[in-house]
Amino acid sequence: MHLNLFLSLFVNVVVINLVKGSIVLPVRNEAFNKDLYEEVLDAELCDQQIQIIRNNTLMSLFFADAGMRVPRGVLEGNTMDMGNYHQCIGLNQNIADTELQGKYCMIRVPLNQTFVTPWMNSETNFNPNNLRLDNETIKSLREFYAMKNGMNALTGAVDVDRLAPNNPLASLTFRLAVCVPKPCTTEQAINSFAFNMTAVGFQYDDDFCRLPDDKPWVPGDTVIIVIFSIIGLLTVVSTSYDIWHTIILKKDPKTVSVIGRCFSVYTNGRRVMNFQSSPNSIECLDGIRALAMLWVVLGHTFSSVVFWQNPLDTFTWASSWQSLWITSAPITVDTFFTLSGFLVVYTALGKFNSMNW
Structure with a gap:
């Protein structure tokens, strides 16, 4: 009775303090160093590097090849093109006294776009509802995205595909990879490589970017390294102790300390590789x-x-x-x-x- 009362009071106090903000929960460490992405941005340097890339056909093809393209298999449910991550991140060349490094980014591009052409004073609306699909394909796409949204809900993902009532393609959003120079934003790179696409109504949202060595060192890394180092040290010491007494000194294994041999690769390896059955085994x-x-x-x-x-x-x-x-x-x-x-x-x-x- 007293224990239940104490637990109830404790829970109420914790909840009230959380609501009031008196208790601050620790912030989870980010997987990537987001400050690094802001530190490397430099609009002037980006313009210089893009000009160098434009004058270098091989570099232009390199960035284009590692970056954005239309996903294959859209009617099979695919809305993502991953590009070539390692090709983009692995770029590190010095051209014209400028160090060119690639930055791998993902963007979200809705299929439903409205393009404006100022020079023609006209507006073009690409309506995916005009794309005709057979009923069987529509049914399959609906079942697939219903399953996908259910899995996202179970895993706690916030991205949920909301399907249009008539055509599943109308509300789809593509996730496309873009390889851009390190000091550039995706908008500056996309508009500079081709033309000012955002001015004509091209809409997209930045998802994330990756740079080489962008994962910060966290305490968990140190803990794991220490644990495995201790295990490795114990293994070396135990194996050396076992070999010294059983092979070099030729002592009876029964007289050697069991604790000293518990991490021995020699003794444990022989036990693992022993395929003889014991009398009472099934x-x-x-x-x-x-x-x-x-x-x-x-x-x-x-x-x-x-x-x-x-x-x-x-x-x-x-x-x-x-x-x-x-x-x-x-x-x-x-x-x-x-x-x-x-x-x-x-x-x-x-x-x-x-x-x-």
Whole structure:
């Protein structure tokens, strides 16, 4: 009773202070150093580098090749073109006493655009609703984006594709990669490389940009390095101790300290590579574990592949019975839980039977 009352008061106090702002929650460290992107911007230097790129055909082709293009497979559900990240980030050349470095950016371009041509005093509205799709394609696109939005909601993603009532293409937004010089903004680079596209109504939003070495060093990195360094040091010391006593001094392994050999690669490696069965082992479980592990590897291999070009085909295949051997791979987790429970009970019963009651 008193404990419940205390917990209720504690929760109320915390909530009230959070609302009032008395308690400030720690801000999560950003994955990328956003200040770095602002520090490298220089409009004058950007104009100089773009002029150099314009006068260098190879450099112009390089930036164009690593950057924006129309996504392939739009009718198959693909709205993204990733460009060539490593080609863009890897650019670092010195031309005309100027260091040219690439900056990889992603932009969001809505398909529904209104273009204005001042020299013709006219306005052109590209209406995607005029694009005619068959009912089967519309149905497939709706099912795919409904599934995609559901997955985004489960993972906490804020990006949700809102489909138009008549044509799914009308409300789509492309995510396109752009490779620009390091001191440039995407707007300055796009308008300078081609023509003033924003002046004619080309609309887009910046998503993010990446630069070489833009990930800040966080305390978690230090902790992980320290932990693995300690494990590595223990492994070296334990292996040296084991080899010195069992091989060089030729002592009986039973007389050597167990604690001193617990991290030994020599002793533990021999145990791992020993395929002899113990008298009380259940060998059929080894086969079940082997099949389960292979199934886990296979499932993770397919789930780790991102199908950008044909997500609609992937969705159709994943919804069919033919994909059960991949989509049912999570069942193997239950298999390991079942095996663990069985072995615990089996071992416990064996010990109970050996006791004198």
